[in-house]
Amino acid sequence: MADQTKHPARSRRAFLKGGVSTGLGMAAAAALAAPAVATGTDEPIRWRLVTSWPRNLAGPGVTAQRICDRVRLMSGGRLDITLYGAGELVPALGVLDAVSSGTAEMGHSASFFWQGKMPASVFFTAFPFGLLPGEHVSWIEQGGGQELWDRLYEPFGVKPVMAGNTGVQMGGWFRKEIASVEDLKGLRIRMPGLGGAAMARLGAVPTTTAPGEIYQALSSGLLDAAEFLGPWSDRAMGFQQVASHYYAPGFHEPNGTGEALFNLEALNRLPEDLRAILLEACKAENGRALAESDWENAGALAVLQQQDGVSVRLYPADVLAALRRETRVVLDDLASRDEMSRVIRDSARAAQERLAPWNRVALSAFLAARDQDL
Known part of the structure; x- marks a missing residue:
């Protein structure tokens, strides 16, 4: 399971001294951030990026490397980011702590891994029967989602942004057929986040197995079932070799937002143009990764x-x-745990209620008409 230990409390003042709050816009960030110090050399600024994915894993692993490459190109080599795959510098589920502590200046992961520290973090990856990829982007960019995401991560001294998307997920790999609700009882399934919590209420036993450990657990029988992403990434992981039943829909993750995490102090030390390059590189990867997926x-x-x-x-x-x-x-239940969880749940739900009627008219009806002959 993911680390359930609460992060030590930190004061807002400690994080904002000499820097900026995650909730401020980029214009304010540029105005308030400490100016870069001229070194008189042409040496690049070197950062470390830690990920929760095996290096170059189809989907999120490729995305993480592509962000590093894009930043290097866009900055003319002034910002050089070295990627460390899961377990190379920190454990797969240790990315948030590593970025928060400054062990790495940047991370690439998925927000639902931090549910033990911040219950509402799951909403920024996906939630069951929730927002599709386009709807999720609308919530983050237009519906106030980014401001809430910033506020949630601020106590850790971390700035989160969308950075890639693996799209609509599959429901998972099962060693045996699921014919009824009764078949879920006692089922040991790798399913993190709120989807796993819903499964647990029906008698399943969900776990948050790190991505690089899923195959072995499924192969050895420690798991009866496992979800990960979609066919591209799942096949690359070899799950088809140890489980023959592949279920849809991915009710638990109708979206697959990857997150980039920046240590706020490190981000604020960068010149304004390099900060802009970092954020734009991540934003560009959202569209690129979704199309690819x-x-x-x-x-x-x-x-x-x-x-x-x-x-x-x-x-x-x-x-x-x-x-x-x-x-x-x-x-x-999640919304009742703390005020921030309630606010984020309500915001995501309001976005869904706003967007769903439009998508039924614009998308569902169109797909039903278009695909009759396919």
Whole structure:
């Protein structure tokens, strides 16, 4: 499971002295941040980026490296970021702590890994039966989501931003068929976040196994089932070799936002143009990664079915209905834990209520009409 230890409290003043709050806009950040100190040399600024992914893993691992490469190119080599894969410098689930402490200036991970420290962090990756990728971006950029994300991470001295997206997820790999809710009882499944909590209410035993450890756990029988991302990344991890039932839909993660984490003090020490380059590189990766994931997932799904003999199944209707019911309970329980969790839950729910009617008219009806002959 993810680390459940609470992070030591830190004062707002300690983090803002000589820097800026995560809630301020970039214009204010540029005005308040300490000026860069001229060194009289052409030596690049060197940063370390730690990730929760195996190096160059299809999907998020590729995204993390591409951000490093893009920043190096856009800055003319003035900012050189070295990537460390999961376990190379810090454990896969130690990325937030490493960035907070300054062990690394930057991280790439997924927010639901920090649920033990910040229950509401899960909303910034995905929540069950929640926002699709485009809807999630709308919430973050237009609906106040970024400001809430900043406020949530501020006590850790960390600035979070969207940095890649693996798109709509699959429901997971199962060693045995799921025919009814009864089949979930006692099921040992790798499913972090709120989806795992909903599964637990139906008798399953969810875990937050680090990505690089999933294959071995599934292969050895320590896990009966596991979800990760979509066909592209999942096939690269080899899950089709140890489980033959591949379920949809990914009710638990209809979105796959990756997050970049910046140590606030390190970010504020950078010249204004390098800060802008970092943020724009991450923003550019959102569109690039989502396009790549959709394209590669489509191709990998065909290979899994036609060459690997994988059976793609839909969760039974009664299972989805039960999960939908339990998700409402899980979300209400999370919102009752602290004020920040309630505010973030309400904000994400309001975004969904605003966007869903439009998407039913604009997207659902169109897809139903378009795909009849495909």
